[in-house]
Amino acid sequence: MLAETTQMTTPNTITPSLSIDNINPAVVQAQYAVRGEVAVRAEENNIGNPQDMGQKPITFNRQVAALTELPSLMDLEELNFPTDVVQRAKELLEAMGGSIGAYSASKGLAYIRGHVAEFLAERDGGVEADPELIYLTTGASSGVKAILQLILASEQDGVMIPIPQYPLYSATLALQKAHQVPYQLLEEKQWEPDLESLEEVIKKAAAEGTRTRAMVLISPGNPVGNVLSLEAMNEIIRFCASHNLVLIADEVYQANIANHVLKKFVSFKRALSTHPDEELRTQVPLVSLHSISKGQTGECGRRGGFLEIVNFPKPVQEQLTKLASIDLCPPIQGQIGVDVLVRPPKPGEPSYKKWYKETRTIQKNMNKNAAQLSKVFQSTSKMSSSEAQGAMYLFPQIELPKKAIEAAQKAGKEPDLFYCLELLERAGICVVPGSGFGQAENTTHFRTTFLGDQTDEFVKRFTKFHAEFLERYKD
Amino acid sequence: MLAETTQMTTPNTITPSLSIDNINPAVVQAQYAVRGEVAVRAEENNIGNPQDMGQKPITFNRQVAALTELPSLMDLEELNFPTDVVQRAKELLEAMGGSIGAYSASKGLAYIRGHVAEFLAERDGGVEADPELIYLTTGASSGVKAILQLILASEQDGVMIPIPQYPLYSATLALQKAHQVPYQLLEEKQWEPDLESLEEVIKKAAAEGTRTRAMVLISPGNPVGNVLSLEAMNEIIRFCASHNLVLIADEVYQANIANHVLKKFVSFKRALSTHPDEELRTQVPLVSLHSISKGQTGECGRRGGFLEIVNFPKPVQEQLTKLASIDLCPPIQGQIGVDVLVRPPKPGEPSYKKWYKETRTIQKNMNKNAAQLSKVFQSTSKMSSSEAQGAMYLFPQIELPKKAIEAAQKAGKEPDLFYCLELLERAGICVVPGSGFGQAENTTHFRTTFLGDQTDEFVKRFTKFHAEFLERYKD
Numbered sequence: 033m034l035a036e037t038t039q040m041t042t043p044n045t046i047t048p049s050l051s052i053d054n055i056n057p058a059v060v061q062a063q064y065a066v067r068g069e070v071a072v073r074a075e076e077n078n079i080g081n082p083q084d085m086g087q088k089p090i091t092f093n094r095q096v097a098a099l100t101e102l103p104s105l106m107d108l109e110e111l112n113f114p115t116d117v118v119q120r121a122k123e124l125l126e127a128m129g130g131s132i133g134a135y136s137a138s139k140g141l142a143y144i145r146g147h148v149a150e151f152l153a154e155r156d157g158g159v160e161a162d163p164e165l166i167y168l169t170t171g172a173s174s175g176v177k178a179i180l181q182l183i184l185a186s187e188q189d190g191v192m193i194p195i196p197q198y199p200l201y202s203a204t205l206a207l208q209k210a211h212q213v214p215y216q217l218l219e220e221k222q223w224e225p226d227l228e229s230l231e232e233v234i235k236k237a238a239a240e241g242t243r244t245r246a247m248v249l250i251s252p253g254n255p256v257g258n259v260l261s262l263e264a265m266n267e268i269i270r271f272c273a274s275h276n277l278v279l280i281a282d283e284v285y286q287a288n289i290a291n292h293v294l295k296k297f298v299s300f301k302r303a304l305s306t307h308p309d310e311e312l313r314t315q316v317p318l319v320s321l322h323s324i325s326k327g328q329t330g331e332c333g334r335r336g337g338f339l340e341i342v343n344f345p346k347p348v349q350e351q352l353t354k355l356a357s358i359d360l361c362p363p364i365q366g367q368i369g370v371d372v373l374v375r376p377p378k379p380g381e382p383s384y385k386k387w388y389k390e391t392r393t394i395q396k397n398m399n400k401n402a403a404q405l406s407k408v409f410q411s412t413s414k415m416s417s418s419e420a421q422g423a424m425y426l427f428p429q430i431e432l433p434k435k436a437i438e439a440a441q442k443a444g445k446e447p448d449l450f451y452c453l454e455l456l457e458r459a460g461i462c463v464v465p466g467s468g469f470g471q472a473e474n475t476t477h478f479r480t481t482f483l484g485d486q487t488d489e490f491v492k493r494f495t496k497f498h499a500e501f502l503e504r505y506k507d
Numbered sequence: 508m509l510a511e512t513t514q515m516t517t518p519n520t521i522t523p524s525l526s527i528d529n530i531n532p533a534v535v536q537a538q539y540a541v542r543g544e545v546a547v548r549a550e551e552n553n554i555g556n557p558q559d560m561g562q563k564p565i566t567f568n569r570q571v572a573a574l575t576e577l578p579s580l581m582d583l584e585e586l587n588f589p590t591d592v593v594q595r596a597k598e599l600l601e602a603m604g605g606s607i608g609a610y611s612a613s614k615g616l617a618y619i620r621g622h623v624a625e626f627l628a629e630r631d632g633g634v635e636a637d638p639e640l641i642y643l644t645t646g647a648s649s650g651v652k653a654i655l656q657l658i659l660a661s662e663q664d665g666v667m668i669p670i671p672q673y674p675l676y677s678a679t680l681a682l683q684k685a686h687q688v689p690y691q692l693l694e695e696k697q698w699e700p701d702l703e704s705l706e707e708v709i710k711k712a713a714a715e716g717t718r719t720r721a722m723v724l725i726s727p728g729n730p731v732g733n734v735l736s737l738e739a740m741n742e743i744i745r746f747c748a749s750h751n752l753v754l755i756a757d758e759v760y761q762a763n764i765a766n767h768v769l770k771k772f773v774s775f776k777r778a779l780s781t782h783p784d785e786e787l788r789t790q791v792p793l794v795s796l797h798s799i800s801k802g803q804t805g806e807c808g809r810r811g812g813f814l815e816i817v818n819f820p821k822p823v824q825e826q827l828t829k830l831a832s833i834d835l836c837p838p839i840q841g842q843i844g845v846d847v848l849v850r851p852p853k854p855g856e857p858s859y860k861k862w863y864k865e866t867r868t869i870q871k872n873m874n875k876n877a878a879q880l881s882k883v884f885q886s887t888s889k890m891s892s893s894e895a896q897g898a899m900y901l902f903p904q905i906e907l908p909k910k911a912i913e914a915a916q917k918a919g920k921e922p923d924l925f926y927c928l929e930l931l932e933r934a935g936i937c938v939v940p941g942s943g944f945g946q947a948e949n950t951t952h953f954r955t956t957f958l959g960d961q962t963d964e965f966v967k968r969f970t971k972f973h974a975e976f977l978e979r980y981k982d
């Protein structure tokens with residue numbers, strides 16, 4: 033058996049071979065909240081996982097996927113696939129040299145990257161996009177990891193991340209042995225970033241010896257669902273320029289706008305390319321990320337996404353290409369998922385009506401859930417919540433009774449984890465504790481999705497649980 | 508525009524934001540040969556990419572995949588899918604909660620990991636496998652990266668890798684800022700590892716301040732195709748035990764044995780579990796990797812694979828699980844690819860005969876190509892080659908004329924790259940230069956696959972090119 037303690041003897045041996053004390057300390061350090069104790073106990077991952085919450089896949093997307101898997105299906109006339117589905121599958125197969133079973137180019141198929149560029153140009157009101165600056169990825173998360181790995185040069189380097197943040201960022205920074213440089217989103221201002229504090233934040237990091245290299249913006253936000261205004265974006269771009277920061281725009285929820293009257297999505301690419309200060313347009317390096325896992329597609333399992341880089345010097349771009357090549361290529365069905373995301377059926381095409389109905393139904397349902405949930409959280413005793421703006425989440429606050437906090441301490445758990453575990457055990461509801469995302473001291477939040485078709489049931493069980501919880505731990 | 512030079516000023520600013528001089532030096536350092544200049548010029552990647560070389564996908568595998576993409580196809584009686592295909596698709600969908608569009612558990616679906624464990628136990632003559640110690644991966648390469656990231660604790664750490672090696676290892680070590688500790692494969696002994704030198708190798712590394720943590724074995728080998736004997740494996744296990752090394756067994760070519768009379772595949776799991784020195788069986792930590800990209804499946808594009816860990820302390824295993832969770836989950840169609848790999852149709856089942864015929868045809872064709880190519884390389888002027896044993900590759904040596912070496916120097920290219928570029932340009936044949944894998948000083952090799960059905964054409968063009976090359980650069 034392996035001994036319990038690690039002894040370093042001569043430089044070429046180590047006893048035992050493997051122990052928690054002699055593996056990569058950066059790995060041990062990294063935390064990943066979204067798949068933490070609650071999700072593990074729930075043995076599921078009700079966490080931005082649309083099709084696990086009952087969201088149906090888009091028929092057009094799946095038909096194309098099935099035909100690329102088994103092209104012989106195309107020859108069966110009785111199947112009667114819509115002609116645009118067959119056409120798309122044929123084009124994709126041809127672009128792949130006949131089979132989805134081969135590696136593609138490491139950046140993803142040029143054919144699909146071309147369509148991404150067209151999609152981006154249309155999305156951004158005609159601002160051009162270059163397929164060579166687009167990289168298909170294995171979900172957005174592999175893109176985030178590659179970019180941070182690329183730009184972080186030393187353990188002195190840091191990246192500004194919003195608090196609350198999506199824990200992929202903190203975990204990846206820990207793995208890179210780099211620093212988090214946290215900036216606050218203001219709950220009292222519907223989770224807008226605290227722009228006035230940014231200078232202070234970067235100065236404080238510098239005083240601690242951290243060289244800030246990049247700033248992460250998540251809009252629509254995860255976990256809080258805020259959507260940045262163009263004014264805020266312009267100010268952020270100016271800030272990045274003045275501190276030579278790379279702007280990393282996590283825009284995977286761009287199709288998830290909960291209320292178009294309240295907020296509209298504008299991409300950072302568009303904001304940068306049309307910035308009132310023209311000098312900045314070619315100055316700030318930008319990475320923008322998108323994914324097929326969210327929005328109306330919700331195809332998490334395919335692991336597809338893409339990123340676009342702007343204002344990257346050519347030699348740096350080449351290094352990113354090399355990094356991509358070490359991973360060989362993103363999964364082909366993920367790449368196909370990108371193609372159908374950026375090139376959906378058009379009006380007049382055989383699949384259009386069905387596609388339109390399906391995507392609208394999903395979004396309408398999500399918006400209805402969002403409105404319903406925020407109203408419930410706003411009107412429930414000892415709770416508060418912002419309006420739902422975008423993404424798929426709400427991040428309500430709970431005012432915990434002192435007795436509950438004491439019970440949590442006794443159980444050796446963070447108060448929010450304690451609450452969420454009780455919620456899981458007593459009501460069968462899985463939400464993610466706020467501490468995994470970061471929250472103001474002595475506050476308690478959780479993140480919940482507004483996916484799926486069980487919101488009425490959620491509300492019923494949740495409100496019952498919450499009332500009983502307050503009663504149970506009444507001060 | 509960005510300035511060309513990097514100026515460090517105050518600790519919190521850097522000008523420009525991004526340049527080749529201020530990004531991660533480990534990324535700049537990393538080389539990745541397989542997708543290097545030749546492959547890029549060929550605009551393809553004829554490099555262990557079976558379905559790009561004309562290998563047909565296995566019908567059973569693709570039928571299952573298509574039905575999981577579009578389950579409504581199952582209801583169409585006229586399609587008449589074999590009952591075992593329908594049954595498999597239904598089971599998989601049920602295990603996934605109804606849709607392949609959701610994230611699975613980060614280690615992969617427990618349902619599939621259970622089948623992997625059964626497959627391993629059968630492969631290894633009854634040696635038990637635990638599904639909890641099996642991790643599904645995004646191809647084998649993501650597994651390699653995770654394991655090296657996990658175990659390498661500092662820049663002092665190093666990993667023994669064979670020379671020639673598969674450049675994923677050198678690239679990943681460079682990204683981890685860890686050291687290569689190279690050991691030689693002996694060309695004159697059919698590429699067997701030089702076991703007698705291992706002690707020397709580790710001592711030399713120690714003298715240079717490197718703490719060796721692990722040893723990588725690739726069997727069947729990439730790029731050289733050697734298959735380790737059980738005797739060699741037992742000796743290697745003993746060596747790893749005596750130096751407290753983690754044994755990393757890259758066994759992705761286990762189904763690719765070119766000549767069963769010559770060599771048989773034995774897994775390191777089996778060798779370890781039945782090691783004559785019983786003490787070692789529970790002492791050496793082992794990671795064994797497999798993939799769906801090779802063998803008779805050849806499904807590179809799905810990005811599927813798995814690894815099994817043995818003798819890992821529980822806390823270290825938990826850290827590996829955490830690392831997996833940061834990547835969310837491997838692509839579902841890659842996971843399904845693993846399921847059909849480890850649980851193919853059995854004799855008597857409706858799909859068996861077709862499956863058997865398809866897989867045998869592929870392997871027979873590969874073996875025929877292997878024998879033909881090694882014979883050609885052995886009988887060609889100024890060339891030598893070992894017998895094909897396994898994997899999909901041969902790594903012949905070319906004795907270059909002095910004039911060719913001078914011409915290469917003049918062109919500023921390594922001689923082997925020079926040869927390979929001419930081979931590509933003049934004969935349209937894409938092979939990978941030996942220098943990307945490592946080769947003895949002043950020798951020239953290339954790696955070629957023996958995939959596909961164009962070997963006659965390859966031989967014709969290659970021998971013509973080679974003769975003309977020798978003539979062109981005659982000393």
